[in-house]
Structure formats: structure tokens, C-alpha cells
Amino acid sequence: MIPTITAFAASPDRGRGLARDLRVRWALEEVGQAYAVRLVSFAxxxxxxxxxxxxxxxxxxxxxxxxxxxxxxxxxFHIAQTRAGLLPEGTNARARAITWMFAALNTVEPPLVEFSMARVFERDKPWYEQRQPMLEERARKTLGLLSSRLGDADWLDGAFSAGDLMMAGVLFRAKPTGILDGYPNLAAYVARAEARPAFKQAFAAQLAVFENGVAAG
Amino acid sequence: MIPTITAFAASPDRGRGLARDLRVRWALEEVGQAYAVRLVSFAxxxxxxxxxxxxxxxxxxxxxxxxxxxxxxxxxFHIAQTRAGLLPEGTNARARAITWMFAALNTVEPPLVEFSMARVFERDKPWYEQRQPMLEERARKTLGLLSSRLGDADWLDGAFSAGDLMMAGVLFRAKPTGILDGYPNLAAYVARAEARPAFKQAFAAQLAVFENGVAAG
Incomplete structure (x- = not known):
């Protein structure tokens, strides 16, 4: 039996990889696990x-x-725990990779989402022009610290892990805002992630849903 | 050797349990693990x-x-993985408890933090009065769905787990805003969490740092 995931029947991003099923598809591709997709409407x-x-x-x-x-x-995390390929062997290295998963979701994603979502949902509000620099500053503070930690390494802690998948996935969603342009090592990090065959397959599968209405796993 | 955690030397909340070391102290108390604390200043x-x-x-x-x-x-998560008491035995039950940890941090905490933090950091901004109802509505939407799922159960999925620790910890931080008052079952859920001996010990230890400058583990 293969796992079944759900995804948007009509993704607001037109299948450009911004919906969160991308991360799950990517993880499944990294570990070589086939999957089925059930599309759901907003209703x-x-x-x-x-x-x-x-x-x-x-x-x-x-x-x-x-x-x-x-x-x-x-x-x-469940995929990484139950299949080989996304978490290192050693207990401590594993705990550190998991730490980067949590850091991506709880420390890096919130300011990036606030910054990007305001551009979509608050652009017509009277406060937008005045408030947006504050959100950009918060996002840049976090990105600056992440950039310092990454330095010139390929990945956050040794080999590519579920921590990198989650962090690169979070940064990838912020790419359309242009905010990564100020951090060449983070932009290169995301580009390395995008170049992985598993990412490409996941991205293509998500795009295919939008273009063809086909939920190919 | 016992683990060492860091905490604020001078917590902005005056030791009222809002700093995130509370969750870690609480988890350590739940599993009966002694710990040391190193206080750090903002500098x-x-x-x-x-x-x-x-x-x-x-x-x-x-x-x-x-x-x-x-x-x-x-x-x-590391404490729960390496000591007994915070995660159930079965593989599936364990995966579901971990899911609630991620849901607490990535779905429930962001709108609650946006709502509470704006009350502190944007109260003097020209947009505050106009914008705050939108943040409250977002927070309430999430709380309403969480409240529906919890229903009249004591905990989110069977016995108390690291998922409940994280969710109750997230809700506890929003309590001073009064927003939980509209959700009696969530307020009761947090009260059940606060009544746990491990929570009380963690809370007291955090308060003692502020009151006495003592970093008791």
C-alpha cells in the first residue's frame, strides 16, 4: 500500500511550488516512496x-x-523517521537535523510568511506602506543570522537532511518576494535544493496538477 | 551528567511563564530529569x-x-525521544503525538503570537486599532477549530503527551490576552496542564529566577 496525500485541486499559486504539499512530495521523492494524491477543493x-x-x-x-x-x-518527519535518506545515523546528528526542521518552521517561517502574506492580503490597507518596512526588517534579521550560520557550507549540518529540506522549502516560498537576493549564500542554498532530482520531480508533479488537473504521484 | 539549558537573566515577562524555556523545563520535570540552568543577558x-x-x-x-x-x-522532542513519559508506545500513536507538536508550533502559535505581540509592539502605531480585529479574527479561527477538535476530551489524542505539552504551552502564552475566555474547553485544557506537578515546578523555577536571580534547576 502506498501513502495518499492531499493537495489543492486549484492551488492559488498556479502550481508554482508554494503550497505546502511540495515539501511532502519532495520528501517522498527523496526516499523513493511512491504516493497517491487526492485533490481537494477549498469547499x-x-x-x-x-x-x-x-x-x-x-x-x-x-x-x-x-x-x-x-x-x-x-x-x-514521519517520512524521514520511517525511510532511509533524510536523517543521519548518529543520535546526536539526528537530533541536530531535527532541530533545523523545527527552526525552519517555528523561527524562520513565521517572519517570512508575515512579510510575504502582507504583500498579498494587506497591500490595499491604509497601513501597508508604513508597516511593511518593519516586517521586512524582521525577516532580514532572521535571514541575516541564518546566512551567518550557513556560511559557505552546502547544507546546514553536514549532508543534506530533512532539516535542509524544510529550511530550503521555507526559503523557497519567500523567493518570489526577492528578499533572498540580499543573501547570496542563502539564494545558492535554495538553488542547490532546487537542483536535486527529488525536488524537480515534486515541483513538476505539483505543477502538473494545475496545468492538467492530473494528480500524478 | 545533567543537561544544561539557557534562560533569560532578566525575563521581559517578569518570570510569568511566557519565555520559551518554560516548555523545556516542563518537559524535563515530566520525565523526572534534573537539569542545570545558565542565565544569559540580552547582550x-x-x-x-x-x-x-x-x-x-x-x-x-x-x-x-x-x-x-x-x-x-x-x-x-529530544527529551521526549530519549526519556519515557512524553510519547506513547505505538508507532502510529507516537506519530500523531508528534503531529500535535508541529501543529502547536507551526499552525496555532503563529496567529496567537501575531495577535499578542501586536498588542505589545504595535499598540502605539497609527494602524493598531484598525488592524487588530483582523489579527483577532485569524487567531479565533484557529482556536475555534482547535476547540472543535478537542471537544470534551482531556487531551488531544488519548493520554497527555509532548503534543499536549507543546499545545498547552502555546495556549498558555496567549492567556494574558483574554482570548481563551471564548473557548471554555481550551481554557479548561490549559488549566489541566497548569495543574500538573511538572508544570508547577517548571513555572516556580522560572519565577524564582526573576524573583531571586537564582537559576535553580
Whole structure:
């Protein structure tokens, strides 16, 4: 039995990799796990059947036999725990890779999402022009510290791990804002991630849903 | 050897449990693990020695022999993985408990933090009065869905787990805003968490730092 994930039937980003199922698809491709995709509309996401799977009415979800999970971080972690290829062997190295997963989601993503989402949802508000520099400064503070830590390394802590997958996934979503341009090593980090065959397959599969309405796994 | 964590030498919340070391202390108390605390000033947090431990210059950090971790979610997860008491036995139940950890940090905490932080840092801004209802609505949407899922259960998925520790910890930080008052089952959930001996010990230890300048573990 192969796992089934959910994804947007009509992604607001037109399939450009900004929806969070990209991370899950990418992780599945990295470990070589085939998967099925069930597309859900925005209306379906708010129905009891989907809320039973995802209490917050979002995508992605993950079903595998009796197991049902939600939250991209948790799903990627589960994939990394149960298949080889996304977490190092040693206990300490493993704990550090997991730390970067949490850091990506809880420290780096929030200011980037605030900054990017305000550009979409608050652009017509009277406060937008005045408030946006504050959000940009917060995002840049976090990116500056991340850039310092990465230095000229390829990945955050040795070989590519689920921590890098999550961090590069978070940075990738901020790329359209142009904010990464100020951090050449972070831009190169994301480019390295995008060059991975598993990322390319995941991206193509997500784009295909939008272009063809086909939920290819 | 016992682990050493870092905490604020002078917490902005005056030791009322809002700093993120509370979660780590609480987890350590739940599993019965003694620990040491090193207090750091805001100036020290931006110095290279601390940035080597925590790339984003925050607390808490966690040191245990050769292992150094940062990010409260990652530290609590490590404690839960390496000691008994915070994660269920079965593989699937364990994956679901971990899912609630990620949901607490990545889905529930961001809108609550945006709502609470704006009350502190944007109260004097010209847009505050106009913008705050939008933030409250976002926070309430998430809390409403969480409240529906919890229903009249004591904990999110069976027995108390690291998922509940993280979720209750996130909700506890929003309590001073009064927003939980609209969700009696969530308020009761946080009260159940606060009634746990391990929480009380963690809270008292954090308060003692502020009141006595003593870093008791």
C-alpha cells in the first residue's frame, strides 16, 4: 500500500511550488516512496470529512493504512523517521537535523510568511506602506543570522537532511518576494535544493496538477 | 551528567511563564530529569559564544555532553525521544503525538503570537486599532477549530503527551490576552496542564529566577 496525500485541486499559486504539499512530495521523492494524491477543493477542505483528517482544514494530509497525519512538518518527519535518506545515523546528528526542521518552521517561517502574506492580503490597507518596512526588517534579521550560520557550507549540518529540506522549502516560498537576493549564500542554498532530482520531480508533479488537473504521484 | 539549558537573566515577562524555556523545563520535570540552568543577558545572547549554540540568538538552548540543541520544539522532542513519559508506545500513536507538536508550533502559535505581540509592539502605531480585529479574527479561527477538535476530551489524542505539552504551552502564552475566555474547553485544557506537578515546578523555577536571580534547576 502506498501513502495518499492531499493537495489543492486549484492551488492559488498556479502550481508554482508554494503550497505546502511540495515539501511532502519532495520528501517522498527523496526516499523513493511512491504516493497517491487526492485533490481537494477549498469547499471540501472545510467539510467534516476533511476536518476529521486535518483539524485546521488545510492541506497536506497523509494517510497510510491506519495512520492519518496532518501538518507538513510532522509528515516530513514521519517520512524521514520511517525511510532511509533524510536523517543521519548518529543520535546526536539526528537530533541536530531535527532541530533545523523545527527552526525552519517555528523561527524562520513565521517572519517570512508575515512579510510575504502582507504583500498579498494587506497591500490595499491604509497601513501597508508604513508597516511593511518593519516586517521586512524582521525577516532580514532572521535571514541575516541564518546566512551567518550557513556560511559557505552546502547544507546546514553536514549532508543534506530533512532539516535542509524544510529550511530550503521555507526559503523557497519567500523567493518570489526577492528578499533572498540580499543573501547570496542563502539564494545558492535554495538553488542547490532546487537542483536535486527529488525536488524537480515534486515541483513538476505539483505543477502538473494545475496545468492538467492530473494528480500524478 | 545533567543537561544544561539557557534562560533569560532578566525575563521581559517578569518570570510569568511566557519565555520559551518554560516548555523545556516542563518537559524535563515530566520525565523526572534534573537539569542545570545558565542565565544569559540580552547582550550575551548576541555574542558569538551564544550564537554558536543558538544561531538566532535566542533562548532556550540545551547542552548534554557533546550534544548542543536549540529551539524549544526540538529540545522538547529530544527529551521526549530519549526519556519515557512524553510519547506513547505505538508507532502510529507516537506519530500523531508528534503531529500535535508541529501543529502547536507551526499552525496555532503563529496567529496567537501575531495577535499578542501586536498588542505589545504595535499598540502605539497609527494602524493598531484598525488592524487588530483582523489579527483577532485569524487567531479565533484557529482556536475555534482547535476547540472543535478537542471537544470534551482531556487531551488531544488519548493520554497527555509532548503534543499536549507543546499545545498547552502555546495556549498558555496567549492567556494574558483574554482570548481563551471564548473557548471554555481550551481554557479548561490549559488549566489541566497548569495543574500538573511538572508544570508547577517548571513555572516556580522560572519565577524564582526573576524573583531571586537564582537559576535553580
Amino acid at each position: 471540501e477542505m472545510k467539510q467534516p470529512a476533511h476536518l476529521a483528517l486535518h483539524p485546521f482544514g488545510q492541506i497536506p494530509t497523509y494517510e497510510e493504512g491506519e495512520l492519518a497525519l496532518f501538518e507538513s512538518g510532522a509528515i516530513v | 550575551e545572547m548576541k555574542q558569538p559564544a551564544h550564537l554558536a549554540l543558538h544561531p538566532f540568538g535566542q533562548i532556550p538552548t540545551y547542552e548534554e555532553g557533546e550534544l548542543a540543541l536549540f529551539e524549544s520544539g526540538a529540545i522538547v
